[in-house]
Amino acid sequence: MGGEEITSPNALPMKGGDGPYSYTKNSYCQRDALDNIKEMINEAIAENLDIKHLSPITNTFRIADLGCSVGPNTFTSMHDIMEATELKYQSQGLISKIPEFQVFFNDHTANDFNTLFTSFPPDKQYFAAGVPGSFYIRLFPKASLHFVHSSFALHYLSKLPKEITDINSPAWNKGKISYPSSSKEVVEAYASQFAIDFESFLNARAEELVCGGLMVLIMTGIPDGSSRFQAVNATLDILGYCLMDMAKMGLVSEAKVDSFNFPVYSPFCQEVKELLGRNRCFNIERFELVTRTRDVAVTNAPAVTKHTRAITEEMIKQHFGSEIIDELYDRVFHKLEEFPQFLDAIFKRSTQLFVVLKRQSIMD
Structure with missing residues (x-):
């Protein structure tokens, strides 16, 4: 994801297919979070979507889901x-004006679009299109979208910072695969x-959204002043410990571990606020840190191990090969079993940023 199409090793496709370790079968944490904020999205559309101003000449309402996965x-x-948008039209007495919907599903070219396309709901009420490519660049014509949605995708960087992999740099991240404890x-x-x-x-989104169009971002976010060890970062640290253990046993090359890092970053709230403040194209309609407690059933060692594998296996495989995969995630499982207090402290509570932005008019 960046100024040009990103390919291996920086693209981070989730594990495709519908097998036991696939993202399809193990994205319950993300689903739980989306269920938790469904009403907030409904409110954002009810309160902030100006359908009279947005009514397209073609009577087509275009939505993009950026980082859709499978x-x-x-x-x-x-x-x-779409349901919330239709309710908005009904509340305005515009039932006859309810538009047709077109949805663009975007992710990297390495994403498993085949699984995505074959699993479309049979009763879907929209025209669908896949849009492969990095969402850090323009993907759509100017002023062509009415609503942009992105959930749990923006913590993936377009690329690793070059200093991280430079052995002569002060930022050389020897022996680690992520940043929180570095x-x-x-x-x-x-x-x-x-x-x-x-x-x-x-x-890029400022170019693509119509004036008055909405963008909803659900992001990993960390409360200001708190520890960087949130669930995503903690998961990567566990993987790093296991890889180093395997390097000490000669099962993988230590140099391979030293040169491997995940391009994943979870920002503090203030970082995001400052970046939004610099951008003059959007009004911030809502900015909220949402805290939730996960159910015990999805925070046990087997479930967390499968979830971790679904989101990390492809990149591990790209760098280390497929031979170590089963051994590595077996070690992750045993590490989680050995330290159940880690699961309690890190995985049962999580925070997400919920951000609603409205594209300003040119005159604003």
């Missing part, structure tokens, strides 16, 4: 957005790349 969560989100230089390199990417994302 489902089923994307289908649920799109259904909920040096200040490593953290700053990740934060800087996130800022560049997020600004690119906002600028």
Whole structure:
């Protein structure tokens, strides 16, 4: 994801198909979060979507889901957005004006679009199209979208900060695969790349959204002043520990571990606020940190291991090969079993940023 189409090793497709370790079968945490904020999206549309101003000449309402992965969560989100939009038309006495819907499903070219397309709901009430490519660049014609949705995708950077993989740099991240427990230089390199990417994302969407169009972002977010060890970052740290254990046993090359990092960054709230403040194209209609407690059934060691595998296996495989996969995730499972207090502290509570932006008119 970046100024040009990103390919291996920086593209991060979720594990495709519908097998036991697939994203389709193990994206319950994301689904739970989306269910938790469904009413907030309904409110955003009811309060902020100016349908009289937006009414397109062609009577087609265009929605884009950026970072859609393979489902089923994307289908649920799109259904909920369309349902809330139709209710808005009804509340305004415009039942006869309810538009047709067109939904664009976007993700990297490496995404499993075949599984996505073959699992469309049979009763879908919209015209669908796949749009492969990085959402850090323009994907659509100017002023062609009415609603943009993106959930749990913007913590993936367009690329690794170059300093991270430079053995001569102070930000060389030896022995680690992520940033939370690394040096200040490593953290700053990740934060800087996130800022560049997020600004690119906002600028691209400003071109694509019609004036008055809405954008809803659900992002991993960390309360200001708190620990960086949220669920996503903690998961990567566990993987890193297991990889280093395997390197010490000669099962993988230590140099391979030293040169491997996940391009994933979870920002503090203030970082996102500052970046939104710099952008002059959107009004911030809502900015809220949502805290939720997960059910015990999805925070046990087997469930968390499968979830971790679904979102990390493809990139691990790209760098280390497929031979270590089963051994690595078996070690992750045993590490989680060994330290159940870790599950309690990290995985049972999580925070997400819920952001609603409205595209300003040219005159604003």
